[in-house]
Amino acid sequence: MATAEFPESAGTGPQRTPSGTLWRAVSIALRAPSIFNTQPWRWHLRSGSVWLWADRTRQMTHIDPEGRLLIVSCGVALQHAACALAAIGHRPDTQRWPDPDRPDLLARLTAGPVREPTPDDIRALHAILSRRTDRRPSARDTPLATFHLNALRGAVEAHGVHLHVVRDEQLPVLAAATAQAEQIEFADPELRDDLDRWTHRDAIDRDGITPEQVVPAVSRRIPQRTFLPDREAHLEPGDGSDRSASYAILFTDGDDRRAWLTAGEALSSLLIEAAQRDVSVNPMSSAVEVPATRAQLAELLCHVGHPVLTLRLSPAGGKLPRSPRRAATDAIET
Template identity: 35%
Template structure:
């Protein structure tokens, strides 16, 4: 049975999982023998995420991050998803058995801390065929989830850019969405939300066609040598649009982000194109998939510049705010 200190350390590390606007919509309950993961409804970003689909995806990323953190600490996580039909907010229970950690387990756990959401333009990822094959194998967990990973053709980039712009135009006249965006990117220091240091300038934003339009930060341009974004764009889709689909998509998103980080690549989840039903239909048609789009991921190479300002870590809530012991 995993002890209290190990559980606290694993949850702390797993909480580096990305979430919509860094809302961190999860809460954990430790019980004798394991953990229970709950959706925290109070942290659903209402106008942006009606129905809480993206919040469940975020919890799926957290769940897989916890599995990785536990494996590196010598504990194999046994996960039961949606164990109580009477409690839809109980997303999973996790129990632990001792297991010898491997070098790959430790590398993926290190990747949790190394990963950043990189909104800047990127170079094309090197040795992409090898990386893409590895990602295709990684997305198999959990078994029979039905999650599909597609690498979108570069020829679709102009159409994706137009779809991204049209989605932003629709959202421009949604006051609830705009208010939420401003709140979650406040210039004040909070243990949640996106700090202004993580936002981009107007010129940097202009060079990335497929990305959410966050408030513009007045700063000097970075990566001026990357004239246009060359990142490959991946699409995660699921057979349906249930909570189980969303949780599985989140777990697969975690796998992709960590595998790319281990390979030395930069990543950026992009979800504004999957928030509205019409936009999801357009995206499925563009990609030629008979499935429900759940998230896009930009994958590329960040320029090597020892003098460049590193992308900062986004804040996280204190462990006592997200974990309690029964």
């Protein structure tokens, strides 16, 4: 029989109420990564269902004015919650955009019939709990095997989303677009304000990017974002150079809120699949935040889709500290 061990944080709160199962699932989903670790979601437990809302108070209003990355982040959390619910022993039932008059109400998740968790369900749960974002350069010389990349592509294609693995001859364009995006954002005071807001957080906030998650600037094929231009990064980069890393563009057929939410769900599935394969995934959003560089990414796709994120894919490294996460009681309303 497949079994799952749930973290203590998933076992607090109103477990013995009818909503206890959903509380546990959503508590686990709070581990989901998000743009700048903004955690831009609110969950409301209501009558046997849990409602996912976009939290606009956590939106990066200048970097992400349309809320594209906010909704993608919420999509990751939604799929994480559905996977956790399956591991707990219920069939997840997800209704997306349940009320057209409330555009920030993204989804309703309900615990369906009781079912025995499968080994895949349990492995997915363990991947959610163990996954970390690794910004260190890949230290291994061996690139990812093609079958790993194909499995990650399959994980996103299951949601109707697509993954383009950037070819070697396309890497200079990706590198130039990434560097240009950072230059544009650093030159704009309003964009800098967004960056500063989420990289200079008080520890009590339990969110944002901290020095423990950032590496100092080192030579790479594709530049890493300078999260802390005025502070020291504390994560030791090691002696890697990313020479073995692969890069991919997550993209969608449409470019609307429904497509963004689905892209987030697809990204969740990719992250879970990658963690089970010891593949490190570093989402890189700077090139999609600036219209001019996002257009350059679209050119790499031959304009057959809409870029959502760039991903750096590499063999997993050593242990990493956990990113801060808000307490369940701060993000879940009962």
